[in-house]
Amino acid sequence: MPDATFVRPDLSTFCRLDELGLEVTGQRLERHRAVLARRVVEPDRWCRRCGCEGAARDTVVRRLSHEPLGWRPTILEVTVRRYRCTGCGQVWRQDTTAAAEPRAKLSRRALRWALEALVTWRGHVEVEYVALDTLRQHSTGGAVEAPCVIARVSPGEYLHLLPATPHRILGWSLVRRYGRSLIGPPAQKVIPSISEELNKIALLHHVRDWPVWVREMATAGGQAYVVLSLCRTAVFWRLVNRCPRRPRPRS
Numbered sequence: 001m002p003d004a005t006f007v008r009p010d011l012s013t014f015c016r017l018d019e020l021g022l023e024v025t026g027q028r029l030e031r032h033r034a035v036l037a038r039r040v041v042e043p044d045r046w047c048r049r050c051g052c053e054g055a056a057r058d059t060v061v062r063r064l065s066h067e068p069l070g071w072r073p074t075i076l077e078v079t080v081r082r083y084r085c086t087g088c089g090q091v092w093r094q095d096t097t098a099a100a101e102p103r104a105k106l107s108r109r110a111l112r113w114a115l116e117a118l119v120t121w122r123g124h125v126e127v128e129y130v131a132l133d134t135l136r137q138h139s140t141g142g143a144v145e146a147p148c149v150i151a152r153v154s155p156g157e158y159l160h161l162l163p164a165t166p167h168r169i170l171g172w173s174l175v176r177r178y179g180r181s182l183i184g185p186p187a188q189k190v191i192p193s194i195s196e197e198l199n200k201i202a203l204l205h206h207v208r209d210w211p212v213w214v215r216e217m218a219t220a221g222g223q224a225y226v227v228l229s230l231c232r233t234a235v236f237w238r239l240v241n242r243c244p245r246r247p248r249p250r251s
C-alpha cells in the first residue's frame with residue numbers, strides 16, 4: 001500500500017508548469033543548463049473569427065526561459081499546434097498566454113522569479129543595466145559615436161547613471177568568459193567578443209587613472225575598494241597574459 005503522504009512523481013507539477021498550462025514531454029540535461037520539452041495541455045481548436053472548428057495543421061516550437069531549477073538555467077521548448085479553420089481558412093496558433101506574454105522570452109514563472117530575486121538581492125548585489133548598442137560600440141575599440149551611460153543600483157544607493165567609460169569592458173569581458181546566465185541567453189550570446197589587446201589597453205588606462213582617484217578615497221571603505229580593484233587588476237592582467245605566477249625566490 002503506498003504511503004498516503006506521497007503521490008507519483010510528476011515533473012510538470014514539481015516544476016510548477018501545470019500552473020502555466022504546460023505538460024512536460026521530455027528533458028535534456030546539459031552541462032550548464034536543462035531543456036524541458038513540453039506541450040500545451042488545453043487544445044485551442046475553435047476559430048476566433050467565425051467559430052468553426054479548426055483542423056490541426058502543423059506545430060511550431062516556442063522557446064522560453066524558465067526560472068532556474070537547482071540554480072541551473074532552464075529552457076522550455078514548447079510545442080505549439082497550428083490550426084486552420086475549416087470554415088474561413090483562418091490560421092492560428094494554440095493559445096500560450098497562460099505560459100508567457102505574447103512574444104515574451106520569459107515564462108510567467110521566470111518573470112516572477114526575477115522580480116522576487118530583485119527584492120531578495122536588494123542591498124546585497126550590485127546591478128548594472130547596459131544597452132546592447134553600448135556593448136557593441138565599445139567592443140570594437142573604435143570611436144564611440146555618442147556618450148553612453150549605464151544605470152547602476154548599488155547597495156545603499158539609489159538608481160543612478162554613470163558614464164560607460166572604456167575600462168568597463170574589463171567587467172564585461174569577465175562576465176562573457178565566466179558569467180552564468182540564470183535567465184535568458186548565455187552571456188557569450190549577448191556580449192560581443194572583446195579582443196585581448198583591447199582588454200590590455202583598457203586595463204592600463206584604468207590603472208593609470210588610479211593615482212588620481214585614490215586621493216579622493218579617504219574613507220576606510222573607499223581605501224578597501226582601491227585595494228580590491230588593484231588586486232582584481234593584477235588577477236585580470238595575469239589571466240589576459242596567461243603568464244604563470246612568478247616563482248618565489250628560494251630562501
Ligand SMILES: [Zn+2]
Pocket residue numbers: 047048049050051052085086087088089090
Ligand atoms: Zn473561421
